[in-house]
Amino acid sequence: MSTPIPFPAISPEIFAINLFGFELALRWYAMGYIVGIAIGWQIIAFALRRPHLWRGNVAPMDPKQLEDLLTYIVIGVIGGGRLGYVLFYNPAQFIANPWEIPMIWTGGLSFHGGFLGVIAAVFLFSKRHAVSLPALSDIIAVAATPAILLVRIANFINAELWGRPTDLPWAVAFPGEAAQACATATTLCGRHPSQLYEAGLEGLLLGAVLLVLAFGRGALKRSWLLTGTFFAGYGIARFVVEFVRQPDAQFVSVGNPLGLAFHLDGWGVTMGQTLSLPMILIGLATVLVARKRA
Numbered sequence: 001m002s003t004p005i006p007f008p009a010i011s012p013e014i015f016a017i018n019l020f021g022f023e024l025a026l027r028w029y030a031m032g033y034i035v036g037i038a039i040g041w042q043i044i045a046f047a048l049r050r051p052h053l054w055r056g057n058v059a060p061m062d063p064k065q066l067e068d069l070l071t072y073i074v075i076g077v078i079g080g081g082r083l084g085y086v087l088f089y090n091p092a093q094f095i096a097n098p099w100e101i102p103m104i105w106t107g108g109l110s111f112h113g114g115f116l117g118v119i120a121a122v123f124l125f126s127k128r129h130a131v132s133l134p135a136l137s138d139i140i141a142v143a144a145t146p147a148i149l150l151v152r153i154a155n156f157i158n159a160e161l162w163g164r165p166t167d168l169p170w171a172v173a174f175p176g177e178a179a180q181a182c183a184t185a186t187t188l189c190g191r192h193p194s195q196l197y198e199a200g201l202e203g204l205l206l207g208a209v210l211l212v213l214a215f216g217r218g219a220l221k222r223s224w225l226l227t228g229t230f231f232a233g234y235g236i237a238r239f240v241v242e243f244v245r246q247p248d249a250q251f252v253s254v255g256n257p258l259g260l261a262f263h264l265d266g267w268g269v270t271m272g273q274t275l276s277l278p279m280i281l282i283g284l285a286t287v288l289v290a291r292k293r294a
Contacts, residue, residue, distance in 0.1 A: 002167055002168070002169050002171070002190070003187075003188070003190075004171040004172055004173040004188050004189070004190025004191075005170065005171065005172050005173065005190075006172075006173055007159060007172055007173055007174050007175050010028075010157050012027050012028055012029070012157055012158045012159075013025045013026065013027050013028075014026045014027065014028060014031060027154075027158075028153075028154040028157045028158070029151065029154040029155070029157075029158060031150075031154070032147065032150035032151040032153065032154040033077070033147055033150075033151060035146075035147075035150055036146045036147025036148070036149070036150045036151060037070070037073065037074065037077075037147055039143075039146040039147075040140075040143030040144060040145075040146055040147060041066070041070055041143070043139075043142060043143045043146075043211075044066060044069075044139050044140070044142075044143050045063065045066060047059075047139055047142075047214065047215070047220065048060075048061065048062075048063070048066065053214070053215065053218070053220045053221070054135065054220050054221065055135070055220070055221045055223070060131050060132045060135035060136060060139075061129065061131045061136070065129050065131065068125070068129065069125055069136075072121040072122070072124065072125045073118060073121055073122075073140070075117075075121060076114070076117035076118040076119075076120060076121030076122075077114045077117060077118060077147075078109070078114075078117075079117050080113045080114045080115070080116050080117015080118065080120065080121075081109035081110055081111070081113045081114030081117060082101065082102070082108065082109055082110075082113070083113055083117070084109075084110030084111075084112055084113010084114060084115075084116060084117070085108040085109055085110040085113055086101055086108075087113070088110055088112065088113060088271065088275065089108075089110060089271065090108070111148075111238075112275040112276075112279075115279075118140065118144075122136055122137055122140060134223035134224050134227070135220070135223070137224070137226075137227045138214075138219070138220055138223070138224065138225065138226035138227050139214070139220065139226070141210060141226045141227045141229070141230035142207075142210045142211060142214045142226055142230075144230065145202070145203050145204075145206055145207030145210060145230075146203070146207065148198075148199075148202050148203040148206075148207075148234075149199050149202070149203025149204055149207065150203070152195050152196070152198045152199035152202065152203060153195070153196070153199050155195040155198075156193060156195040156196055156199070159174050159175055159176060159179065160195075161194065161195050161245065161246075162174045162179055162191045162192070162193070162194060162195065162245075162246055163191045163192025163193065163194035163197075163244045163245050163246055164191065164192055164194075164244050164245070164246050165182045165189055165190065165191055166190055166191060166192050166244070167190060168190070168192070170193065171190025171191060171192065171193075172190065172191060172192075172193045173188040173189060173190055173191075174189075174191055179191060191246070192244040192245070194241055194244055194245040194246070197241045197244070198237065198238070198241050198245075201237035201240070201241065202233075202234050202237045202238065205237070206230070206233040206234060206237060209229065209233065210226055210229060210230060210233075213225070213226060213229065214226060222290050222291070222293070223290060223293070224286050224289065224290045225286075225287060225290035225291065227283075227286060228282075228283045228284070228285070228286025228287035228288075228289075228290055229283065229287055230283070231279045231280070231282050231283025231286060232279070232280055232283025232284045232286075232287060233283070234276075234279060234283075235276040235277070235278075235279030235280035235283055236276075236280055238272055238273075238276045238279075239272075239273050239276045239277070239280065242270045242272040242273045242276070245270075245272065247270050247271065247272075
């Protein structure tokens with residue numbers, strides 16, 4: 001059995017200051033969202049400055065509308081992410097303590113909830129500003145992956161959302177009693193660094209594919225193609241990584257040791273896989289329709 005890699009000594013906080021008795025801290029998790037959204041904004045701006053990339057050689061909106069879109073996206077990500085976590089992952093906890101729902105600084109944002117929040121925000125923005133919904137959805141799909149990449153890396157720095165035990169050479173000994181529950185008296189518990197798997201698949205690989213399609217293969221001229229690719233690509237990546245990702249603690253019990261949401265003909269399906277299956281099916285169907293129309 002190989003010795004797991006020690007967890008790097010990186011503080012989750014970039015810096016913290018005490019202001020009038022209140023401690024204000026900037027964490028890598030928040031910085032991941034900030035920098036990721038900023039990069040995504042620049043990707044959209046880059047595409048808007050190149051009308052030849054779009055259907056009819058006309059960009060779907062102007063720079064001022066892009067600034068307004070950013071506000072919608074931030075509200076959709078944070079509001080949807082928090083409500084998704086409350087409803088999908090820990091409803092009993094928040095029903096008993098409803099005042100904790102807005103306390104996002106304590107942690108707890110769901111990607112699938114944030115994803116639904118962005119869908120709602122994009123739809124409302126499209127209707128209010130008379131911007132093409134397919135064009136808007138497609139370019140946001142391309143711009144979303146940098147934030148996914150950086151937030152998954154922040155999950156690793158926070159030593160959260162780690163994977164199941166393994167003795168592979170790249171296993172990591174995450175700190176904390178829960179992460180070391182499988183350890184023996186003489187050996188640390190090594191786990192899959194599933195956050196980094198997700199960063200590589202959902203952020204880096206999927207992002208590279210979408211960028212090539214958008215800027216090198218004319219995909220912005222094919223309505224919904226990039227949106228469908230994002231749906232299917234993220235769903236497949238998340239579904240695969242869930243096989244080695246440790247489920248959230250509230251899904252683990254004596255009778256349900258693997259943290260499975262339900263069973264399909266004897267196959268265990270985690271909550272993450274349950275939420276990813278519709279994304280895969282909708283994404284593949286959308287890609288097929290977009291290619292047929294093109």
